Amino acid sequence: MKKYCFGIDVGGTTVKMGLFTTEGELLDKWEIPTRKEDGGAYILNDVAASVEAKLAEKNIAKEDVAGAGIGVPGPTLDTGYVSICVNLGWKDKNPANELSELLSIPVKAGNDANVAALGEMWKGGGEGYLDVVLLTLGTGVGGGIIINGEIAPSHRGVGGELGHITVNPDEEATCNCGNHGCLEQYASATGVVRIAKKLLAASKEESSLRTLETVTAKDVFDAAKAGDHLAVEAVEVLGKYLGLVVANVALTVDPDVFVIGGGVSKAGQVLIDVITKYYHKFAKIIGDNKAKVVLAKLGNDAGIYGxxxxxLK
Amino acid sequence: MKKYCFGIDVGGTTVKMGLFTTEGELLDKWEIPTRKEDGGAYILNDVAASVEAKLAEKNIAKEDVAGAGIGVPGPTLDTGYVSICVNLGWKDKNPANELSELLSIPVKAGNDANVAALGEMWKGGGEGYLDVVLLTLGTGVGGGIIINGEIAPSHRGVGGELGHITVNPDEEATCNCGNHGCLEQYASATGVVRIAKKLLAASKEESSLRTLETVTAKDVFDAAKAGDHLAVEAVEVLGKYLGLVVANVALTVDPDVFVIGGGVSKAGQVLIDVITKYYHKFAKIIGDNKAKVVLAKLGNDAGIYGxxxxxLK
Structure with missing residues (x-):
């Protein structure tokens, strides 16, 4: 029985790394810079060197290491193959195989949002369940689908791309992906600000948001919590579209629990409440026994956990 | 190695039954009436007697039978447990365990729409793939999700209930489930007729549909194929909402292929074309390598195949 494993979360700026017991206890975490020069050619060597250094520092033998997992910020096939990863400069690469060769331990790779979902299932908001859906509300909106305790297979690398589910075909503004009315246009940090500004422009109603030079997602939620009517309305729009996606995903994969993470989820229970309200409205057929909606627990560590x-499986 | 297995599809009027080789060759199929008296108490005994009779007729020894699968027209848990099945009168029952005891062979049970999806994966429109989504357009709209060659787990029995995905929150008419704007309100046989009638009532434009006493789904598609403008418009509405659901499901579970079945699918390629058009419109982020949309192949036999x-697994 191996005792240790490594979790590696490659981001565009830093690589987050964690040393875990195979029981899931985080023993140590640290970061190294992501060197994107020359098509990201040095990233895996840097990671390997950092793992080797940590093993030496902790006096851990490689025979005691079950392996390492690596989260990649782009589409990643089950085989570990990455066709293109714009964020890192990688093209036509199998980082799992390469890192495994460098370290002589088993390595698996996955898309970072799916990997974070696996982390939240293991030791976060979805702990105790095997069928978990993660929605990450940050600069963009990402997602991950865990079925039977594993990342669901994804043939085009778009499994769990819940931010690009169309929630409003009548939207006039264009999403980054070229579509109109994606969830991301309403439920990301920039999305909720966009809604608030639209509501502010469309009415003359007083709002504490009018006094601010720049409006952030946190401002909108804080104002809503303080009872500001326009801010409440903006949160309702976000909740309506998030609730719609939660309902529709529930009618597709019927998970145990929905976990809501990312910067926007710092708004807390008010966010869970408004999502749940609309989820229940749109998923009448499920009856009373609906899947729970909970806050994520691991924050930025979800990626290394996952x-x-x-x-380990 | 066992040589034979049975597929049993319990409907509200008849039980469809099939004897298969474990390779998937259908050797014989037949039906018996569904006796719903006394809370459906006789159904499983009738099924068991019919299986025994077939074994005797074909001179097959029970040792050569891998088992039987049973499709149930209502929510069915992975354990085979059925809390309630309105169509049959069953309550708090485990038909898999009961039939297994009656026949002394392994029995598994599943929801009929999911089971049909498994059939289409095995020997139908999804043959050759392991990740398949079925949409059945009949009196209602049903669905089934196959992941890694198996029916996806469903904790509330609503996995694959794609007919109740909300596609138009602004719809005023109420769906059978109590929600407004479910896919079923547009893409079922009655749904497409409803759309056509609404379009007919809203305009004075000429249409061959106006000459009919009663309009059926087939009439709408036939008129659309003949170029009738209002009928084409009705088919576009149906295609838009089906394409939206296909896109959104693709961004959730990212399957190899979508299989379209049910009575409405007799419309053929025109239906596939209009679904594909809107699927591609709404799923821009997937790029060119989109999952295929194909017609189902097994018709009413999908249930016994699945x-x-x-x-067999």
């Missing part, structure tokens, strides 16, 4: 979990 | 396949 990456570590990947090699 | 049921038989359930016991």
């Amino acid at each position: 990456a570590a979990r990947m090699v | 049921a038989a396949r359930m016991v």
Whole structure:
């Protein structure tokens, strides 16, 4: 029985790394810079060197290491193959195989949002369940689908791309992806600000948001919590579209629990409440026994937890 | 190695039954009436007697039978447990365990729409793939999600209930489930007729549909194929909402292929074309390598094929 595993979450700026017991206890975490020069050619060597250094520092033998998981910020096939990863400069690469060769331990790779979902299932908001859906509300909106305790297969690398589910075909503004009315246009940090500004422009109603030079997602939620009517309305729009996606995903994969993470989820229970309200409205057929909606628990560590979990099955 | 298996598809009027080789060749199929008296108490005994009779007729020994699968027209848990099945009168029952005891062979049970999806994966429109989504357009709209060659887990029995995905929150008419704007309100046989009638009432434009006493789904598609403008418009509405659901499901579970079945699918390629058009419109982020949309192949036999396949893994 191996005792340790590594979780590696490659981001565009830093690589987050964690040393775990195979029981899921985080023993140590640290970061190294992501060197994107020359098509990201040095990233995996840097990661390997950092893992080797940590093993030496902790006096851990490689025989005691079950392996390493690696989260990649782009589409990643089950085989570990990455056709293109714009964020890192990678093209036509199998980072799992390459890192495995460098370290002589088993390595698995997955898309970072799916990997984070696996982390939240293992030790976060979805702990105790095997069928979990994560929605990450940050600069963009991402997602991950865990079925039977594993990342669901994804043939085009778009499984769990819940931010690009169309929630409003009548939207006039264009999403980054070229579509109109994606969830991301309403439920990301920039999305909720966009809604608030639209509501502010469309009415003359007083609002504490009018006094601010720049409006952030946090401002909108804080104003809503303080009872500001326009801010409440903006949160309702966000909740309506998030609730719609939660309902529709529930009628597709019927998970145990929905976990809501990302910067916007710092708004807390008010966010869970408004999502739940609309989820129940749109999923009448499910009856009373609906899947729970909960806040994520691991924050920025979800990626290293999930990456570590990947090699344990 | 066992040589045979049985597929049983319990409907409200008849029980469809099939004897298969474990390779998936259908050797014989037949039906018996569904006796719903006394809370459906005789159904499983009738099924068991019919299986025994077939074994005797074909001179097959029970040792050569891998088992039987049974499709149930209502929510069915992975354990085979059925809390309530309105169509049959069953309550708090485990038909898989009961039939297994009656026949002394392994039995598995599943929801009929999911079981049909498994059938289409095995020997129908999804043959050759392991990740398949079925949409059945009949009196209602049903669905089934196959992941890694198996029916996806469903904790509330609503996995694959794609007919109740909300596609138009602004719809005023109420769906059978109590929600407004479910896919079923547009893409079922009655749904497309409803759309056509609404379009007919809203305009004075000429249409061959106006000459008919009663309008059926087939009439709408036939008129659309003949170029009738209002009928084409009705088919576009149906295609838009089906394409929206296909896109959104693709961004959730990212399957290999979508299979379209049910009575409405007799419309053929025109239906596939209009679904694909809107699917591509709404799923821009997937790029060119989109999952295929194809017609189902097994018709009413999908249920017995899928049921038989359930016991082979």
